[in-house]
Amino acid sequence: MSKTTERIDGRNLRSLQTRHKLLEAAQAVFIENGYQRATITQIIKKAKTGYGTAYVHFSGKDDLLIVLMDDIMNRFYEIAEMSYQPSTKQEAISMITTQASLFLDNAIEQKAILQVFVEAIRFSDKAHQKWDEIREKFVERIASDVAYAQAKGLARADVDRDLIARNWFSLNETQLWDLVNGKNKHSVQEIVRNMTILYTSGLYPS
Structure with a gap:
């Protein structure tokens, strides 16, 4: 050299x-x-x-915050990227339950910095825009999982995968911020059980 x-x-x-x-x-x-x-x-x-x-x-504190948001949320996205190739309805529900549990457990682990993010999203246009980008990335991944389940005949074919994905992420997002802000006193296990029942009972036919 x-x-x-x-x-x-x-x-x-x-x-x-x-x-x-x-x-x-x-x-x-x-x-x-x-x-x-x-x-x-x-x-x-x-x-x-x-x-x-x-x-x-x-360029300033917002620039630093955006990089931190990407870094922290990539840890959440690794959960969303977990292999999702169920062969049965029950296997699909089990995988969804695992992902939701890991997602919310990670929210509790990252609570301190996530509290900063939720404040920044309210007051910074850049942070708000970045969260919109993050949300769309998650929605796109969830929609891909729904499409897989539909193609395999596990999930209902008469629903729009993008709308379903958006609604499922919205549920997770709401619980994430409630946990971060101390507004939800239920255990992660109980939150996930109820969310998953609500989500899968509509998407996966009996």
Whole structure:
């Protein structure tokens, strides 16, 4: 490896490390202060980096928040991406139950940063737009699962898969925010049981 390549690799590594430090600092500052009270100055100071260096990576606190939203929600999306190829109605219900449980368990685990997101969605146009994009990504994946079940003759063919997917995500989304905000006192197990019964009883014929 040439000295020039070593210098370039070293700069890239330092750049990645700085970006990571800024994101870690942003998450800590957001959780400590909330979205509205958090400032880019607080984040830069916590990351122990310079203003000029910080602005090379992010344009402001909203930019940092959007990257954090993508990162955290990708963990939820990994659950949505779990293999869904049931061969029976009962197998489909079992898979849906597992996914919903993991989704809401993850919401509880990520409660602190999700509280920041829900505040930001109310006050930041960028955060609101990002959540709309995230929602559509989930809806698209759910619709694909519904289409698979319809093609296999497991799910009703007379329903619109996109509408069904949107309604199912809406149920999960409502429960997610209720759990994050402490508005739901039921256990995740009980929430999932009721949601799944409501969803599958309409989609999967007896």
